[in-house]
Amino acid sequence: MSQSPSSPRRTSVSRNRKKWRSWWLKQLHSWHWISAALSLVGMLLFAITGITLNHAATIGAKPVVVEKSGMLLPSLRRMLTAPHTPDTPLPAPVAKSVAATVGLDPAGKSVEWSDTDAYVALPRPGGDAWVSIERATGRITAETTDRGWISYLNDLHKGRNAGAAWAWFIDIFAGACIVFTLTGLLLLQLHARHRPTTWPIVAAGLAIPVLLAILFVH
Secondary structure (H helix, E strand, O other), X not given: OOOOOOHHHHHXXXXXXXXXXXXXXXXXXXXXXXXXXXXXXXXXXXXHHHHHXXXXXXXXXXXXXXXXXXXXXXXXXXHXXXXXXXXXXXXXXXXXXXXXXXXXXXXXXXXXXXXXXXXXXXXXXXXXXXXXXXXXXXXXEEEEEEOOHHHHHXXXXXXOOOHHHHHHHHHHHHHHHHHHHHHHHHHHHHHHHHOOOHXXXXXXXXXXXXXXXXXXXX
């Protein structure tokens, strides 16, 4: 039996398709597991804190408030009597003395200046803090509030008062999750013909939250 002239071409095309599919699968698997490894701990943290945030009203937390006080040296007190523009940070020597006295560092923080005092808000995840200095007497008053580790983790979930480094982490983590889900979707597509329930399950994953939002979220 003679071979069709187009058979070698079809064989070559089929071989190229298999090579391309094999290369594409390898790339997808690589990006999938790398993104999974990068986002694993973060995803676990955000999943757990998603539950704690959803039940925040039923999870009790008793804030612990600590107050401290002290006095500035007269030489430093004079630095507070000079006029200051709004939000100007404390002079560096004053901020250093406050940190040594009450354990809260106001260096570089925005200050609310009034005729009587200088107030520095120092919010943080899971709590709050502030420092107030009487401009005339140099008396330092500080207060720290700790609402517990669950509140701390919840605030990390929201990025509340966590700083620029944590904000960058959230963005990078979100990017890794996007890569993880998109590569997972493409892998599902490549394997779907051997798994007939793939797309019904994916459709259910989309339909369930949409229906809940339409029917029960008002």
